[in-house]
Amino acid sequence: MTATTTTTGPEPSASPDLSKPVGDPPLLEVRNLTVTYGGTVPAVRGVDLRVEAGQKLGIAGESGCGKSTLALALLRLLPATAKLTGEILLDGEDVLTMKWGRLRAVRWAGASIVFQGAMHSLNAVHRVGDQIAEPILLHNAKATPAAARKRAGELLEQVGLPAARAQAYPHELSGGQRQRVMIAMALACDPRLIIADEPTTALDVMIQAQILRLIEQLVADQDVGLIMISHDLAVLADTCDRLSVMYAGRVVEEGPARQVYAEARHPYGRALSAAFPRIGDLASRRAPRGLPGDPPDPAALPGGCTFHPRCPVALDSCATEDQELREAGGERRAACVLVDAPAADDSRSTS
Template sequence: MTQTVQDGALENEAPGHDVLRLEGLHVSYKTAAGPVPAVRGVDLALPAGGRLGLAGESGCGKSTLAGAVLRLLPKSARVTGRILLDGEDVQTMTWGRLRAVRWAQASIVFQGAMHSLNPVRRVGDQIAEPILLHDKKVSRAAADRRVATLLDQVGLVAARAAAYPHELSGGQRQRVMIAMALACSPRLIVADEPTTALDVMIQAQILRLIGELVSEHGISLLMISHDLAVLAEHCDRLAVMYAGRIVEEGPADRVFADARHPYGRALADAFPRIGDAASRRGPRGLPGDPPDPAHLPEGCTFAPRCPITAEECLTAEPPLIAAGDGRTAACVRMDVLREGS
């Protein structure tokens, strides 16, 4: 995966090599007080079969970015830039073409399955619906057989197809959502905090299931979470988002273990590490809150919370630059951060 950065730090691959490519993506929302920026100039690429994690606190723009991929944002959203699925710009697709792309080329697993599933329809009918819509030649019997296969793949017996969402546990509902996402054999799955509402044991099972399925089927995965440790375990590369921008991107294990941006470092330090007594007894975390998107601070948006802020951080927002080990970071104080490691 590559990303556009200053000074030719990384060269862009040909767009045809990427299942998903974001180029200069900006998203703002119309409000009575004026437009509010949610995503600001994001450039990311996800190759075929790749797994990219997107991390950040609530309100940093992760879910807005996910919704923009398949034009699922409300009418109040204004989107500019390019969102390329297999080289085709989602922004310029007709509604007919967009309907054909959804589920069949790219699908989304949302945060809360109970809110995404129709409470008055059996889950088997809901899984079968995109299959029948996208392939008119498929009979209902063939669709039902496909549903049974999908349920088996996600660890549920075929008989659960007759259940209503309220008759299933949270983990089972999330498995149904994964089955729906796989129904039309997409090339890309966007998993937007797919385990947020689940307990830690079920969370581990669902994450392992997603990883196994995308690997088995060669599907590209964009996984969104606030949990850097989860993304580092399940993704090849990791992008850290703050105030609508990507502030660090690189190999997942390196970003988690040795972040080159102070925000990425703070996210990693917020989780206790096995074998590290100091972090177990006192995770460091990060004081304060992300800035209000409607009133972003001058200069680096992270400066008000940053422990290594200098005068130069207050005058201009730093661009992404090469940070070594195949990564980029938007910080002019990287050397100071590394010296303090």
């Protein structure tokens, strides 16, 4: 892979964290990250992110917006055809310039990932306990196989499974149990950052709620940073502190998660929010509505604002003038020319 270096709890507390030295770098800082496939197809375009220890950042967007590519790029897990530029600073050290040995040491130990789709992410011919123990043995030269297996059982209990399930093969576990195994594996080497890519995909709502509460508890107990990726804005608003909304490879809105969900300033954010029902919303009792059209092909992006062909409030200038993130009140930013105007009614953004 070619790497070229070029040059965000609810709402954050007003009180500074006095436990950290002044000027301490964030746990993760992504600056102007671009991922291009085949030299011509931009999947991620100039993304900036920031995650502190103990903070939960949600990344939302439709399929094809670049969420999973971004997740894999953070640990350089993309195929060799992908070219990455920008900076990915993990504890102040740029992942894109790491030598292979250093990168191998950082994966799982410094930052780990819960891959999308637990149903097919585990090796079908190995017991789950052995799969959890493997990164422990790889990253701890002093660990013995017996100690690694014992630690695997402890991790399973930590995520709500009996230690005896370490002897099971993946096909003997339910989807929710496999997802718990994936989370246990991500915790195996005590990383400071966990990247969870669609961790509740294909799970029923009861298991989904259990997994989300589990992730929240683990983040709080171990003071790790979390990046949770999903198309479900409601889940992210309930789970994360801050939220970034992606469209066509770029972040088009960011801010405190509940604010972005309840009152998005970008038309795309409002459309995503309107696509999910609000339980107990007696004021409207409206059924959720989808957004017409499809996300653009990354190989043939429209000119100007890439959302303008689907935007119900687009101006003539939106077809020719691209929009950068700008201040949208409080600690929020949005990439829309109308960001200074009052937030449009949901009926305008989804009609």
